[in-house]
Amino acid sequence: MKVAVIGAGWAGLAAAVRLAEMGVEVVLFEAGRVAGGRARSLEANGFAMLDNGQHLLIDGYAAVFELLRRIDVDADAVFARTPMRWLMADGWQFQAACLPKPLNVLVGLLRGKNASLPEKWRLLCDLLALSWWQRLGSGDKSVADFLAQRRVSAKWRDEFWQPLVWGALNTPLESASLRILANVLADGLGCDFCLAKGDLGALLVNPALRKLADLGGRFVAQTRVEQLTQINHKYLIKNEEFDNVIVAVAPYHVAGVLPEWGRADFQAAEKDWYYHAITTVYLKYSQEIQLPAMMMGLAYGTAQWLIDRNYLNGNNEIAAVVSLSEQYGSLKADEWAAKIHADVLRVSPNLEKPISFQVITEKRATTAIAVNRVPFNQNYLNKKGIFLAGDYLSERYPATLEAAVQSGFQAALMCYAKNSAT
Numbered sequence: 001m002k003v004a005v006i007g008a009g010w011a012g013l014a015a016a017v018r019l020a021e022m023g024v025e026v027v028l029f030e031a032g033r034v035a036g037g038r039a040r041s042l043e044a045n046g047f048a049m050l051d052n053g054q055h056l057l058i059d060g061y062a063a064v065f066e067l068l069r070r071i072d073v074d075a076d077a078v079f080a081r082t083p084m085r086w087l088m089a090d091g092w093q094f095q096a097a098c099l100p101k102p103l104n105v106l107v108g109l110l111r112g113k114n115a116s117l118p119e120k121w122r123l124l125c126d127l128l129a130l131s132w133w134q135r136l137g138s139g140d141k142s143v144a145d146f147l148a149q150r151r152v153s154a155k156w157r158d159e160f161w162q163p164l165v166w167g168a169l170n171t172p173l174e175s176a177s178l179r180i181l182a183n184v185l186a187d188g189l190g191c192d193f194c195l196a197k198g199d200l201g202a203l204l205v206n207p208a209l210r211k212l213a214d215l216g217g218r219f220v221a222q223t224r225v226e227q228l229t230q231i232n233h234k235y236l237i238k239n240e241e242f243d244n245v246i247v248a249v250a251p252y253h254v255a256g257v258l259p260e261w262g263r264a265d266f267q268a269a270e271k272d273w274y275y276h277a278i279t280t281v282y283l284k285y286s287q288e289i290q291l292p293a294m295m296m297g298l299a300y301g302t303a304q305w306l307i308d309r310n311y312l313n314g315n316n317e318i319a320a321v322v323s324l325s326e327q328y329g330s331l332k333a334d335e336w337a338a339k340i341h342a343d344v345l346r347v348s349p350n351l352e353k354p355i356s357f358q359v360i361t362e363k364r365a366t367t368a369i370a371v372n373r374v375p376f377n378q379n380y381l382n383k384k385g386i387f388l389a390g391d392y393l394s395e396r397y398p399a400t401l402e403a404a405v406q407s408g409f410q411a412a413l414m415c416y417a418k419n420s421a422t
Contacts, residue, residue, distance in 0.1 A: 001419045004029060004235065004242040006225045006257060009037020010401055011389040012248030013208040014067050014408025015415075019246075020215035021070065022416050027240065028217060031224040034201065035209060037250075038362060039401055041201030046284065046356050048315040049199035053280045053362060054307055056295075058084075060191040061402040063409060068204065071211040078203050079194040080312050082294055088114075089292075089306075089347045091159035091299040105189055119153070123160065126150050127185070134182035140372045143181055144173040159299040166304055166323040169369040169398045170276045180369050183396045193295065197312050228259045228386070235385070243419060246411045248389040251367060262381055269376045273392070275364035279325035281340040283318040284356040291318075291347055301343040302328070318344055318354075325361060333359040366399035367392045382418065387411040 001024050005016045008030035016028040034040055042050045057064060059081070068075050084096040084105075094112030096104040109124055110117075129150060143165050147157055157173075165176050168184045196203045209219050225237055234241040247257050251270060255263050281303070294311035297304060303320035310316060320340040322328070331339070337357035344351060375395050378388050389411035394403035 001025065001243050001416075002027075002241070003244045003246060003415060004225075004237050004240075005246045005248060005389075006237075007031075007037065007248035007250075007253075007389075008035035008205075008219065008221075009248060009250075009390075009404060010039055010064075010067075010204070011391065011404040011408035011411070012037070012246070013205065013212075014063070014405045015246045015248060015389050015412040016212050016217055016408075017067070017070060017208055017215070018409050018412035019416065020212055020217040022412075024416065026212065026215075026217035027237075027242070028212065028219045029223050029225050029237070030219070030221045031249075033222055034205070035219065035221070036200055036205040037404075038365065039200050040205060041199035042360070044199075045358055047282055047317060047358065048309065048313050050282065050358060051200045051280075052360050053278060053365070054305075054319040054321050055196070055200065055401060056305075057194040057196075057401065058188045058191040059194055060188045061400075061405075063405040064402050066409075067208070067405050071204070071207040073204065073207050075194075078197055080197055080294065081192045081194050083192055084108075084189070085193070085293060085295070086112075086160070086297070087293050087295070088159050088163070088297045088299045090301070091155075091297075102189075115155075119155065122153070123156055126152060126156070130178070130182055130185065134179070134186060140177055140179040142174055142371050143176040143178050146178050147173065163297055163299060163304050167321070170278060170323045170366045171369045171398075172324065175368060175370045177369050177371050177373060180373075180396070180398055184398065195294065195307065195312055225257055228257060230259055230384075233385075244385040244387065244415050246387045246389055246408075246415060248408060248411070250364070251390060251392045252364060254388065254390075258381070258386070259384075262384070262386065265380070266376060269374075273373075274368050274370075276324050276366055276368055277326040277361055277363045278365035279322040279328075279336065279359065279361040281318075281320040281322065281336050282358040282360075283320070283337065283340060283344065283354040285316040285318070285351055286355050287316060287351055289316050289318060289344075289348055289351065296347055298343055298346070301346065302339040303343045306344060306347065320344075326363070333357065369398045382414060385415075385418070387415050 005028045097107040229236045291308040305321045307319040336359045389407045391399040391403035397403040
């Protein structure tokens with residue numbers, strides 16, 4: 001069996017490695033110069049490392065850590081871990097206790113700072129209500145509707161729920177799916193946070209490509225695959241014939257790859273999808289930064305999260321994450337840098353202006369995780385030997401690296417099973 005994987009993001013890498021492990025001849029095509037997709041490394045430009053976005057993992061991400069094991073990467077060596085913390089520099093703060101779940105979260109909430117005991121109890125009741133609602137499985141609603149029904153205070157909306165939803169779903173409260181948020185909390189609450197000590201290319205992309213090569217697969221960069229052509233039950237790509245194809249490109253590129261007979265259904269589904277931006281601002285300082293923790297939040301700032309890279313690799317650099325960044329309009333790079341520096345000064349007031357900055361905006365960073373979203377049904381494509389992979393296909397998670405890797409693994413197994421059955 002010979003399979004083409006189109007798109008070398010994390011979904012495509014996971015699919016290609018998994019197929020190659022099963023003895024399949026794999027060719028991985030990528031339109032860009034480097035692999036990694038939305039989570040790839042860029043030219044450092046004077047920084048210790050530079051990715052096209054600051055990505056946070058939790059150790060509950062089973063698929064990502066399984067992929068790391070398969071490509072011989074020691075997760076403990078490449079990640080800085082910290083117990084789950086919710087540290088708002090201008091609001092609520094708590095850290096999960098060193099106890100079994102869910103006691104770790106319960107005790108951590110009750111020990112939290114900058115909230116009265118009745119306020120803590122009310123937050124705990126709201127979290128329990130959400131957990132109970134999830135178990136009942138009663139449809140879906142927006143997070144905003146849930147908060148209104150629970151009469152959640154402005155404090156908890158601003159200092160907990162909004163930063164949580166923006167960070168996890170990158171979707172406004174008014175349209176964000178409560179069902180998906182509940183899944184994220186159920187699987188991730190109380191888990192350790194993991195941040196890469198180096199760039200994502202060195203962490204996962206390069207080891208994945210090496211593993212693929214060791215297993216006999218090929219990586220072909222700077223090769224854009226246009227509309228697939230099917231001849232005698234084979235797919236012709238760059239004068240090579242393939243039995244099956246895994247399409248692991250961004251959702252807004254999928255229709256351009258699919259054969260004519262497969263485009264209409266996908267385009268009809270895609271009409272209901274929309275996207276939100278994420279901006280990452282990197283600041284470099286001449287002075288030691290020393291934020292109180294590796295990751296600090298701001299409930300009332302431009303950035304939602306500030307990551308102090310001194311904790312990761314000893315460099316005086318900040319990575320700031322701005323979810324839903326389209327709300328700020330078309331800011332210039334120096335305007336972004338000024339806004340984020342002002343945020344940093346609220347936490348570390350003695351810092352001078354940054355000596356360098358880099359601003360990266362992904363305008364279509366993630367699909368909106370809207371209420372009652374329905375993943376595309378690809379059964380017809382699968383029967384024809386085409387399988388889709390990507391974070392936008394997950395029924396359980398938002399558009400995360402975990403969802404991407406899960407999807408890649410699933411596409412590989414479905415592809416292999418189809419050919420084994422024939």
